[in-house]
Amino acid sequence: MRYVLPVLALLAAPAKAEEVDLELLLLVDVSRSMSASELELQRQGYVEALRSDAVAAALGRALTGRMALAYVEWAGETRRRVIQDWRLIESRDDLLAVADLLETDRTTRQSRTSITAALRFGAGYFDDNGFEGMRRVIDISGDGPNNQGGLVTAARDAVVAQGITVNGLPLMTEDGSFMRIDDLDRYYELCVIGGPGAFVMPVTGWEDFAEAVTRKLVLEIAGAPVERVIPVQAAAAYDCEIGEKMWRRMRMDSDF
Numbered sequence: 101m102r103y104v105l106p107v108l109a110l111l112a113a114p115a116k117a118e119e120v121d122l123e124l125l126l127l128v129d130v131s132r133s134m135s136a137s138e139l140e141l142q143r144q145g146y147v148e149a150l151r152s153d154a155v156a157a158a159l160g161r162a163l164t165g166r167m168a169l170a171y172v173e174w175a176g177e178t179r180r181r182v183i184q185d186w187r188l189i190e191s192r193d194d195l196l197a198v199a200d201l202l203e204t205d206r207t208t209r210q211s212r213t214s215i216t217a218a219l220r221f222g223a224g225y226f227d228d229n230g231f232e233g234m235r236r237v238i239d240i241s242g243d244g245p246n247n248q249g250g251l252v253t254a255a256r257d258a259v260v261a262q263g264i265t266v267n268g269l270p271l272m273t274e275d276g277s278f279m280r281i282d283d284l285d286r287y288y289e290l291c292v293i294g295g296p297g298a299f300v301m302p303v304t305g306w307e308d309f310a311e312a313v314t315r316k317l318v319l320e321i322a323g324a325p326v327e328r329v330i331p332v333q334a335a336a337a338y339d340c341e342i343g344e345k346m347w348r349r350m351r352m353d354s355d356f
Contacts, residue, residue, distance in 0.1 A: 118188060121162040123233035124169050124320055125222050127240040129271070131175040131213045133280070134243055138273070138306065139207045142241070145310040146171070150199035152314050156192040158321040166190045167321060168231035169198060172222070176212030177249040180221055186229040213343065215242060215292060216249035219266065223259045237295075237320055241269035244280055245287050245343030253340050256294050265295030269316060272304045281342060291340035297323075 126146070130139060149155055159165055171184035183205055184198050222238045238259065246252040259266055268288035274280075281287060285302040293300055301316045303309050339345070 117230055117232040118166070118168070119164070120166045120168050120188070120231050120233045121164050121235065121323070122167040122321060123186075123226060123229070123231050123236045124167060124317075125225060125238050126169070126171045127218050127222055127238060128171065128173050129175065129213070129240075129242040130173040130181075130207050131243065133213070134271075141306045141309060142271075143202055143205075143207055145313050147199045147203045148310040149313040149317055150195045150202070154314050155317050155321065156195060158318040159189065159192075159195070161322045163234070168229065168233060170225065170229075171198065171202065172225070173207060174218040174221070175214070177214040177217040179212070179214075180218070181208070186231060188231070212248045213242065213244050213246060214249035215240065215246040216252045216255040219252070219255040219259050219292075220249075223262055223264060226262075226264065235323065236264045238264055238266045239269065239316065239320060240266060240292065241271060242284075242288075242292075243271040243273070244284065245291075245346070246340075247343040247347040251340070252291050252343075256292055260294040263295075265298050266293045267298055267316065267320065268293045268300045269312065270300060270302050271309075272302050273306055281346075286338060287340070287342065290338040 128142065128146070134142070159167065167189045168186050169184065169189050170182070170186045173181045173183060184201055187194070187198065189195060189198070218240060219238065222240070226236055249255075256266060270284040270288045272280075272284050285300055288300045288302075299319070301312050303312045
């Protein structure tokens with residue numbers, strides 16, 4: 101019997117986590133403020149970026165040339181859908197496989213916008229994912245401010261406290277949605293992003309989306325000094341509850 105316990109203990113031991121340069125979680129907004137055509141343009145933009153020479157080259161410039169990647173769509177407080185679970189990326193073929201999966205899957209729009217819940221989910225999604233990265237990054241896109249789930253700044257601060265960097269991809273296209281704000285880039289800068297090297301990559305037109313995603317992925321994968329590339333505005337007072345206030349005002353107006 102004295103030989104049984106060590107064997108059982110060995111069988112029960114967790115698998116060793118794969119060491120990678122980066123654990124990158126793509127959190128992609130699919131809220132109803134975006135049209136079906138915009139969602140298709142967004143998905144295709146990620147497909148083009150993952151198939152690009154630039155992203156493949158960035159992977160080759162990383163220290164080990166290995167990263168872990170996941171792709172999750174989000175909207176309201178309880179609305180999330182995992183499209184690509186955590187996957188080891190160590191070659192162009194791996195990037196192409198993820199692109200193929202994204203291209204064959206179809207996006208479904210969902211209601212509300214909870215950046216707060218998306219960030220909280222994202223932080224927990226790194227736990228026990230089978231990878232050990234030198235850097236952990238959440239790359240979150242969105243076309244409007246948080247309007248559900250509690251203070252986005254509190255969620256952001258909790259994520260950053262876990263050693264995770266949050267980068268932002270604000271979608272500042274003009275489509276007339278009542279939840280859009282003109283300075284969404286500043287909202288993301290002052291209320292959403294955080295951590296070492298955090299940056300915002302605004303998109304002002306859908307024709308520029310694939311290029312913006314490509315550039316963003318290159319900076320994240322290669323660990324480029326983004327502070328030299330993207331100007332950082334001085335911190336200023338900003339109402340990070342603007343989305344919640346807009347939603348409450350809209351609800352009050354609809355009662356009349």
